[in-house]
Amino acid sequence: YRFIRPWIGDGLLTSKGSKWFRNRRLLTPAFHYKVLKPYSEIFNKNSLVMVDKFKKVCGQSVEVHTHVGLMTLDTMLQCAMSTNTNCQHVTDHPYLMAVKEVGDLLMERSRQPFHFFDWMYNLSANGIRNKVVVKVLHDHTEKVNKEQDFEVNQILPVFNVIYTQYTCHSLGSYNYSLLAHNHTFVQIIAERKEVLAKAVNDEEKDSEMEGFQTIKGKVLDFLDILLQSKVYGKGLTDIEIRDEVDTFLFEGHDTTSSGIAWALYHLAKYPEFQTKCRDELTEVLGDRKYVEWNDLPKLEYLTKFIKESLRLKPPVYIMGRQLEEPLKITEKSSGRVSTIPVGTNVSTSIFMLHRHENFWDNPTVFDPERFTKENIAKRPAFAYVPFSAGSRNCIGQNFAMNEMKICLAQVIRNLRLYIDGDSPVPKMLPRIILQSESGIFIRLE
Numbered sequence: 289y290r291f292i293r294p295w296i297g298d299g300l301l302t303s304k305g306s307k308w309f310r311n312r313r314l315l316t317p318a319f320h321y322k323v324l325k326p327y328s329e330i331f332n333k334n335s336l337v338m339v340d341k342f343k344k345v346c347g348q349s350v351e352v353h354t355h356v357g358l359m360t361l362d363t364m365l366q367c368a369m370s371t372n373t374n375c376q377h378v379t380d381h382p383y384l385m386a387v388k389e390v391g392d393l394l395m396e397r398s399r400q401p402f403h404f405f406d407w408m409y410n411l412s413a414n415g416i417r418n419k420v421v422v423k424v425l426h427d428h429t430e431k432v433n434k435e436q437d438f439e440v441n442q443i444l445p446v447f448n449v450i451y452t453q454y455t456c457h458s459l460g461s462y463n464y465s466l467l468a469h470n471h472t473f474v475q476i477i478a479e480r481k482e483v484l485a486k487a488v489n490d491e492e493k494d495s496e497m498e499g500f501q502t503i504k505g506k507v508l509d510f511l512d513i514l515l516q517s518k519v520y521g522k523g524l525t526d527i528e529i530r531d532e533v534d535t536f537l538f539e540g541h542d543t544t545s546s547g548i549a550w551a552l553y554h555l556a557k558y559p560e561f562q563t564k565c566r567d568e569l570t571e572v573l574g575d576r577k578y579v580e581w582n583d584l585p586k587l588e589y590l591t592k593f594i595k596e597s598l599r600l601k602p603p604v605y606i607m608g609r610q611l612e613e614p615l616k617i618t619e620k621s622s623g624r625v626s627t628i629p630v631g632t633n634v635s636t637s638i639f640m641l642h643r644h645e646n647f648w649d650n651p652t653v654f655d656p657e658r659f660t661k662e663n664i665a666k667r668p669a670f671a672y673v674p675f676s677a678g679s680r681n682c683i684g685q686n687f688a689m690n691e692m693k694i695c696l697a698q699v700i701r702n703l704r705l706y707i708d709g710d711s712p713v714p715k716m717l718p719r720i721i722l723q724s725e726s727g728i729f730i731r732l733e
């Protein structure tokens with residue numbers, strides 16, 4: 289995770305020790321059900337924007353992952369900072385292109401042992417590109433002029449010309465898309481502090497969540513929580529808040545986007561399960577257009593379907609750690625003990641675990657019934673860990689499951705999904721998050 293730090297800073301995913309412990313406690317209220325509950329409306333609205341786009345291309349084979357990525361980004365920006373960018377209507381969104389670019393650079397670096405040394409990487413072509421990009425990106429994010437209010441589409445071509453001189457097209461665009469929107473983190477934090485401080489009396493502030501307030505009529509977002517969260521009277525600094533928001537933006541949109549896109553593929557591939565999900569939705573929702581908070585626990589079949597999809601295509605398919613103490617491993621058959629020394633980088637493959645024959649019969653067969661209560665009870669608890677487990681498990685897992693359920697429900701209710709024989713079969717591509725090399729194509733009717 290060291291390689292990702294220049295981008296997402298020292299947020300919850302990358303920090304460790306006492307800093308991580310303190311910040312995990314400070315961030316936990318952001319995922320309380322009272323905070324997550326109002327997000328259902330955002331999930332519904334944004335999913336329906338995506339569904340409307342799909343309706344316009346009915347009958348054609350569509351690459352859905354890009355559209356889903358825009359939807360989850362839209363959602364994350366609204367839930368994290370109440371920022372409305374209308375980004376679902378942009379093609380080739382600079383932020384998404386930048387995420388892909390950074391991911392590619394990171395994977396290239398992780399395959400070249402010499403580039404593990406910072407000084408050697410910094411001298412390489414990719415290292416220079418990465419460094420310039422990240423520096424330019426951060427510098428300009430912080431130096432932004434408050435008065436500017438450009439339309440992204442007007443300003444990008446100008447800056448792209450300048451930025452392709454130094455670096456990749458998309459990161460230049462990303463930097464200036466932030467500038468153009470006048471939505472830098474530093475600015476947003478300063479503005480929000482001002483607004484919260486001005487709204488001094490209870491009539492102007494409002495929230496269902498005890499100890500946290502926001503402006504009346506506005507959803508209590510992650511930023512409100514991060515600004516007001518305190519442990520022993522001490523909160524997060526502005527830079528820490530920026531790192532956490534950066535972490536949420538990345539962890540919170542790319543992962544769910546991968547999870548939803550692969551689930552759409554599985555719905556198209558297995559029409560019998562698609563029908564079962566649709567029948568359940570009709571039974572639970574009746575004629576209602578929106579999936580409400582109280583509906584979510586009732587969508588049992590859809591939940592089993594999503595879990596099975598995350599088993600075979602886990603968005604976070606591998607986790608890395610550096611050993612802080614020696615690790616003893618005993619080989620079961622021979623009893624031989626091996627010790628892995630301190631400092632070794634080790635990885636746990638969630639992908640392999642989810643397909644391990646010791647825990648799963650016919651592991652490659654897609655079967656949502658693996659997730660009935662009885663079948664779950666037959667397996668060791670740690671055989672299925674799409675959100676990891678233990679103290680460093682995914683803090684956003686309820687957010688993610690709610691978003692996935694609502695988004696898939698809206699697609700299933702409004703459209704039928706098919707696999708088009710002429711489209712490429714998705715081929716898994718291990719990037720920071722699991723992707724498909726050829727995109728994910730589905731025909732929608």
Ligand code: HEM
Nearest residue numbers: 300301539540543544547604607675676680682683684688
């Ligand atoms: C399908 C969606 C998601 C999946 C599969 C997923 C999976 C994971 C996994 C496996 C980890 C552990 C990584 C490690 O220890 O190396 C993790 C950590 C984390 N996730 Fe998620 N995640 C998802 C969605 C989200 C969302 C929506 C958010 C935020 C809104 C989020 C925020 C985080 C954070 C901050 C951590 C670090 C937690 C810590 O170390 O204390 N994730 N996630």
